[in-house]
Amino acid sequence: MIKTVTFRNYRFFTDADDCIVLRRVDKEPSIKVSLPFHEDTPNLDLTLAEALSLRNAIDELVDLKLLEIRTVVEQPSTPLPTSLISMSDQSALSSLLDKYRSDSDIDRTARKVVFQAMDILGLNAGGTQF
Template sequence: MIRTVTFKRSFHFGGSEEEAVVLRRCEASSTIDLSFPFQEDTPNIELGIAQAMDLRNALNDLIGEVLALPAPVTELFPSTRVSVADQSEFSALFDRFPSDSEGDKQARKALTLASGVLGLPLGAYMR
């Protein structure tokens, strides 16, 4: 089993770079391998189960116990009486009124009201 945690590493002189920590547990092994794959000069770290539990407990002590968060909704178009093709076409209508002119604002407001009546989700790109 492999788990990956990504994070941004900031530099003192400005900017940041995306980094990752990879955790691996082999079925036949009683250890957890901890790796920083983009840090070429950092060796892999092998933790016994007790050490891995100590790491978890230390994180819980620092940030408070965090239970598993609910998985984000990955369904782009939730179930509705409107077909996926029609939802896509409806979403495209927002692109026809891109400016901040009064007419475009009113059109987007009308589309927003219509989406509420139809029970369609509004993404950030449609507002």
């Protein structure tokens, strides 16, 4: 397998492109690094551990912060949050919102009281007060 890394070379005041060639033959335990456009530079033979150390050193110099992968733990969906109040009582309390749904002052006041009670009990109201 052969990989190349191209880069801009500003040596000798030229803007010529340059490259580094990395080569590994099958399952050989080394990686050959060469600069093909630099005849006076010898090829380097790096062991796999040395190649990984080189990669780690470049990573540290660049100091690239990768986004961490977060695992999402799915929780079973429940219509109302778990609480010490029974489901039937939670349903009865939330059904009061349907009972007082008109736009009259009495119904708005009743809905406000129901929302306050649900808030005090730590229940999900799931609607709007007005």
